[in-house]
Amino acid sequence: MDASRYYELFRFLMRQYCHLEEDIEFVPDIKGWSEQHGMGADKADEARLLKFIPEDSSGCMLLVRKDMPEELVNERINALRMRSQMIKSVRRDWADLLDTPHKRLAYFFLSEFALALPETGGDAFRADEWAIGEMHTLGYIKPQDYERTP
Numbered sequence: 046m047d048a049s050r051y052y053e054l055f056r057f058l059m060r061q062y063c064h065l066e067e068d069i070e071f072v073p074d075i076k077g078w079s080e081q082h083g084m085g086a087d088k089a090d091e092a093r094l095l096k097f098i099p100e101d102s103s104g105c106m107l108l109v110r111k112d113m114p115e116e117l118v119n120e121r122i123n124a125l126r127m128r129s130q131m132i133k134s135v136r137r138d139w140a141d142l143l144d145t146p147h148k149r150l151a152y153f154f155l156s157e158f159a160l161a162l163p164e165t166g167g168d169a170f171r172a173d174e175w176a177i178g179e180m181h182t183l184g185y186i187k188p189q190d191y192e193r194t195p
Contacts, residue, residue: 046113071111095157142186
């Protein structure tokens with residue numbers, strides 16, 4: 046998937062979460078970019094589709110892997126599927142809600158953003174829950190599709 050075709054989506058999301066749209070950079074490889082810029086890449090960067098890089102006190106830069114291999118996209122979706130299945134009270138598998146490239150990229154952005162939030166504590170389950178809730182707030186999904194059953 047050529048993520049650069051979705052520049053407007055990333056621009057919109059950056060503005061929604063108080064980041065500058067000019068801080069979006071499409072790169073061929075996140076790990077390679079991080080190493081090249083002395084950012085201390087780690088093993089996880091090889092499979093990253095997006096990464097927020099803290100800058101100074103003004104915010105952060107969003108690195109987006111320009112060409113997202115389908116196998117990496119599917120791995121991320123399957124990881125979400127497994128985590129949502131572990132939550133017994135979810136009405137519907139959250140991965141099934143991501144039925145368009147637009148929704149998938151929005152989820153990738155939101156979940157990556159959520160991992161840095163204090164309320165998620167870097168926990169993938171909490172980040173997913175936050176990201177799915179934000180997708181509702183932004184109008185991508187309906188609450189009855191993702192809310193927990195009583």
